[in-house]
Amino acid sequence: MASAIADRFRLLAEPTRLRLLDLLSDGERSVGGLAQDLGCSQANVSKHLALLADAGVVRRRRDGLHCFYAVSDPAVFVLCGQVCETLRRNADARVAALREPA
């Protein structure tokens, strides 16, 4: 149980994968295009996409020579958004603590 949840969190615990998901938020993209945008090797992007696909976060569509990937589970965006908000809240709290010393 805990380890299944941890697995899902670990999938998202990687900046490159998060950037991939962000690039995919506008719609499906090819592997090569993603690699170019990220400045990563094609092999690296392919591996990350395979991990995301295995987990069902992303789906694959082949069209001729190209493979297009798209987000199949928008819930990941909700998760990222919530984490983002938590981080922002924490940062705000730190700033407030600096202005209001004990």
Add this chain to the structure above:
Amino acid sequence: MASAIADRFRLLAEPTRLRLLDLLSDGERSVGGLAQDLGCSQANVSKHLALLADAGVVRRRRDGLHCFYAVSDPAVFVLCGQVCETLRRNADARVAALREPA
């Protein structure tokens, strides 16, 4: 940006830490008690709690010989709940796919 979010996900990408948070969901607990419940060494639990505390997920209170930890950011439970639901949805979909072959 992406790496900050990834850091937060990585913090939760560990079964032991998730189990710790679960044990803490009922209220504050001492390090020793948590270690006993988890069957982990005290040093190990202490280290995990330090990571969670650094991230602001958990807070520390010393009382005599004991240190009590408590969840200070309930948002983590929301995250875990959502991941859990996603996993359940995926599992259900797999079962349905088995019953409804192409």
Add this chain to the structure above:
DNA sequence: AGCATATTCAACTAGATAGCTATATGGTTG
């Protein structure tokens, strides 16, 4: 002070994984 208990720190080991390079696979076009 001296001793016992609870927690943390430091150094180490073993396992996991991100990224690289090179190669293989699948698909298209001549």
Add this chain to the structure above:
DNA sequence: CAACCATATAGCTATCTAGTTGAATATGCT
């Protein structure tokens, strides 16, 4: 079929980290 392109995979290295062990620190008791 052969050449070529986009993607996937395999093998490798370097880095990171969970867990262990033993020492160090802190608090309470007598």
